[in-house]
Every structure is written in structure tokens, then in C-alpha cells.
Amino acid sequence: QVQLQESGPGLVKPSETLSLTCTVSGGSISGDYWSWIRQPPGKGLEWLGYVFYTGSTNYNPSLKSRVTISVDTSKNQFSLKLSSVTAADTAVYYCASLGGDFRSPYLDYWGQGTLVTVSS
């Protein structure tokens, strides 16, 4: 069974860039889509974007100008960068695999999540 684990700084200063990595184990990152989702404290889920193992991406339109998702197949990892962060970007960030039919995919495996706080 595929397992995902997020890693990265838990504290980021305002205006800086948030960087997280998701390591995939128990399976290959090749052949699938991989996604980032976040959840502000006490609030709902927000999809950030996805990357295909080839490197092609798609982002949430509301965050598109600030989000970059990339993949490193040699390390079985994919990464998130969110630029110009503010306190509103404080959230638990999850990585997940995007499975199912390509016309209606769903998030079948999730990491445990990592809390990132934006504060000076």
C-alpha cells in the first residue's frame, strides 16, 4: 500500500516562500497524479493543485500565481512551493495521490499532514 509523508519547515515568515516535500513509499511515483491539499485550523479542505509524474501540472485558479508543484521521480518525491505567504496560508498541508478514472479522480491515499504556521 502506498504511503505518503510530508516534510518541511513548520514555521515560515510572512512574504517568504513555503516549501514542502512529499515522499512516496510502497509504490512508484511514476504513472500517477499527485496532489497537495491544505486545511486552515478549524476550516475545510482546499485543493492546491496536482502534478503528473511527467511534470505536467494543474493548479487551483485562486492560488495559481503563487503555487508551484514539481516532481522528482529519482527520489520518489513531489514538492510544493507557495510564494508570498501571509497568515492566511497557515494550515495543515496534506499530500495525496489522485486515483480513479481520469474524468473524475479522487484522493485515495493521504499523508498524515504537516502544520505550517506563517508568523514573524
Place this chain on the structure above:
Amino acid sequence: SYVLTQPPSVSVAPRKAARITCEGNNIGSKSVHWYQQKPGQAPVLVVHDDSDRPSDIPERFSGSNSGNTATLTISRVEAGDEADYYCQVWDSSSDVVFGGGTKLTVL
């Protein structure tokens, strides 16, 4: 962008059935997926493609979808089912869309 609307909360007595709705414009034409999230934990997929269950999810969890409403039904509710539940669809313009979530309380 496509919007999914869920009731903020649903309460149910133990061993009764809980029904959590997810409303969206002509949602019946889309495939709906449901996630369960317990406090401090990552979401878990409980129903996909309207009514299919992952192999490790109890049969008590079922789903339906028609018209403008999709429904997650949990039969014979247990205390351990108390959680937040989110619906999700794929939309051609918005990609992955989540509902706002419903907090299920077991009385």
C-alpha cells in the same frame, strides 16, 4: 467555479441511519466522492464514484447521487463514526472541488 453545499452539522442517535447531503448544480451528472476526517487525522476516502466503497470501508457506508443532490448514508451509526465528512467532485473548470464539510455528531 463549481460550488458544493453541505449542511454544517448532522446529529443522529446510535444505531440509527445518518444522511449527509451534498448539493451542486446538476451534481447527478458528476461522480461524487466522500471523505471522513476524525479530529487530528488526515481525511480517509469512504465512498468513491457515487456509491463504491474502498475494500476496507464497512458496508454501513453507502452513497447515492441524483439531480442536484448527492447523499452519504451511514447505517447503524456508531460512536466511532463521529467525524467531519466532505464531498468532492471533479469539475472541468475548477478541477478538484470540496464541499464545506459536515460535522456528524452521535448523540
